[in-house]
Amino acid sequence: MRIVRALLFACLSWVNCVLAAEVGVTDNSILIGMTAPFSGPNGAYGLDMKMVINAYFRQINDAGGIHGRRLELRALDDGYETDRAVANTRALISQEKVFALVASYGSSPTTAAMNEVFGVAKVPLVGAISGADSIRQLPRDNPKNRYMFNVRASYANETEAIVNQLVSLGFSNIAVLYQNDGFGKSGLDGVVTALRKHNQAPVAVATVERNSAEVGQAVQTIAQANPQAVIMVTLYKPTAAFVRAMRKIGQKPQFMTLSPVGADLLVQELGDEARGIGISQVMPYPWNDTTPLVREYQKLLGQNGKFSYYGVEAYAMAKVLVDAIRKTGKELSREKLLSSLEGMQNHDLGGYRVSYSANDRLGSRFVDLTVIGNSGRVLR
Numbered sequence: 001m002r003i004v005r006a007l008l009f010a011c012l013s014w015v016n017c018v019l020a021a022e023v024g025v026t027d028n029s030i031l032i033g034m035t036a037p038f039s040g041p042n043g044a045y046g047l048d049m050k051m052v053i054n055a056y057f058r059q060i061n062d063a064g065g066i067h068g069r070r071l072e073l074r075a076l077d078d079g080y081e082t083d084r085a086v087a088n089t090r091a092l093i094s095q096e097k098v099f100a101l102v103a104s105y106g107s108s109p110t111t112a113a114m115n116e117v118f119g120v121a122k123v124p125l126v127g128a129i130s131g132a133d134s135i136r137q138l139p140r141d142n143p144k145n146r147y148m149f150n151v152r153a154s155y156a157n158e159t160e161a162i163v164n165q166l167v168s169l170g171f172s173n174i175a176v177l178y179q180n181d182g183f184g185k186s187g188l189d190g191v192v193t194a195l196r197k198h199n200q201a202p203v204a205v206a207t208v209e210r211n212s213a214e215v216g217q218a219v220q221t222i223a224q225a226n227p228q229a230v231i232m233v234t235l236y237k238p239t240a241a242f243v244r245a246m247r248k249i250g251q252k253p254q255f256m257t258l259s260p261v262g263a264d265l266l267v268q269e270l271g272d273e274a275r276g277i278g279i280s281q282v283m284p285y286p287w288n289d290t291t292p293l294v295r296e297y298q299k300l301l302g303q304n305g306k307f308s309y310y311g312v313e314a315y316a317m318a319k320v321l322v323d324a325i326r327k328t329g330k331e332l333s334r335e336k337l338l339s340s341l342e343g344m345q346n347h348d349l350g351g352y353r354v355s356y357s358a359n360d361r362l363g364s365r366f367v368d369l370t371v372i373g374n375s376g377r378v379l380r
Contacts, residue, residue: 055301099123131186135150259279264308
């Protein structure tokens, strides 16, 4: 009888342990999911980010992991397509059984659509390449945003920095070109709000359709206002087409654009014509090791590494997640991870700080202004 009782107790204990185990967590591993473009026009950016995160996870694992557990990354290619990103998110959660998500690379509508999956499933996502207001809503206003932790500054932060710089230089006739999607409209709202603080308004506003470089009407609309500066809330192809067309008709305002443009792709598209275009950035300068975060990132990649803004951002995202997991302790669960993230107030990643609370998912407000110089180099 004693043997039967002992066996029954052992079985119940085993069952309870199994039931108590968190999804994606074993005694010796933690599975993290990622969806990003590894193919298509933005594939190079996604591959860069995946490479950095894998390298950082290897570094953590070589040092013994986190509380004895190794980090594993399961990354799926979404080709920068919303439907595939949503499908990948669903697969990572329901099929791959990941513990958490990191480093989403997608447009504003893509991240919002993904949130309908991971937010409902109560799976935290740390870091998205989007500055849209929709994924920065307070959790009390949008409960699904409780599981969204932004690392980069918002488009509103970027546009305000650009406007403040232009106004400080004496510019008063500022026009806006925006692409007709969530990214463009969020940026336009940011410019209008920032200009209003200086008792100004855009002298002209024009739009270009998403995934289009048909800028003829936009050029005509903005050129009529003869602006001193144009803030372009567009990706690299329409940005390049607009700059080239404006210069062709003798219009030479100061061109400014936001971080999602991708400086290297813009330079590839425009060549020497890219010189002088200003770009707001939401990460520290990757080619200068004065910032500890960048110094760590450069050391991770080695002397022959190809440094980039997206690489630094991927490193920052992964570091936020790792710091939170380490802070949570050995008894790991998604809800405990959530509490650890919410407790990161003014958390220093190495000269770059993020801050969260129970009702704050903004992360950072850091914005740096750069300009494309000779030979396509990004200068501060």
